[in-house]
Amino acid sequence: MQSSVDKTKVGKQICDALKMMYLKGLITPLTGNISVRLGNTILMTPSSFVPTIRLKYELNPEDLVEVDLNGNVVSGGKPTTELPMHLAIYNVCSKCNAVVHIHGVYSPLLKSSDLDDLFLDTELKYILKPRICFVKELIPRTHDLANAVVEKVREGCEIIHLERHGVVTVSDTLGMALELAELAEVIAERTVLQKLLSKI
Template sequence: MSNEYLEMMCEVMKMLYLRGLISSTGGNVSIKLDDNTIAVTPRGFSEYPKFMLRPEQISIIDMNGNHIRGWPPTTEVKLHIAVYRVCKDCKAILHTHPLILPFLPPNVELPIDTELKYFLEPKICWVEELRPRTEDLAQATASKVKEGCNIIILQNHGLVTTGRTLMEAVERTEAVDLASKRFLVLKLLSKYLSA
């Protein structure tokens, strides 16, 4: 197993924290290593923030959720497994907590720029508010992915993005987070200019 993937996951967690997309203990990332093995960030520990993760702490599990090595997996492990089960092209999943996006009205039209629209092929879906860390949330998210969605907004909770690579999932996360900020700015500007 290549340590390169685990190192990349650690760097991504650091970047997500610096961008304000995860907290010290919240948010998670996974990579599907092969048909039966997933590398996933460990659950949050208050004494060890996620932006300081090291490769040996990344949790390795199988598709049934059995822990193979590393630290215990994220408490959202059901969500990651459920998505991988329905999406053969998904090789990476990010679950983040953007500031604005989860609190926008469902199905709002987000202004995604044309370059990202054509190269990232974003398909945005919404999942109603469900209790975190549950099978209900995992299955609701997986059903949207099965429909072809690669950006899933969890109402009043967070965001899930998938990718054929880890960086594709990262780019989708950044693109939709930026779109939510543009949406808010445009709304404020239109209100100000029409006053």
């Protein structure tokens, strides 16, 4: 398990990431969540549905919640309502050390039928080559959604588009999970614009 110094560092990274995501329009004040594996525990954003919660961009490291791999709270308050999805991912993916869930502007517009027409620039096509998948519309915060996302993670997907909802990304580091989340929104925006331009 990582030391308390590492936990503090990771906590600050999560809070800084939330501020960045909010400023970039990837989350709203109460939506979106992040988690990072700390050895045998997971550090994650708290639930937005408690009376004393701060807005996502106001969170400090001490506001975060630490849970074990069974979802039992080790420290902090109530974890994100998407806890089942985060736990399910970590329990099937040993190389997944970070999960990021955004609610962008363009990404919820994409459907599975868009998979073959995604606008991927040359950097994405030939260098990063992320595995991108889609999950049909399901009710948020449910085990059905968690199970659907986990099936895609099992298939090796790193960017999972949730129809009419947002995006989940997984990686071995928080930095790369954030990179993939922002790239997912960029891909979605370019794809939507490409569709519109093709009709002019």
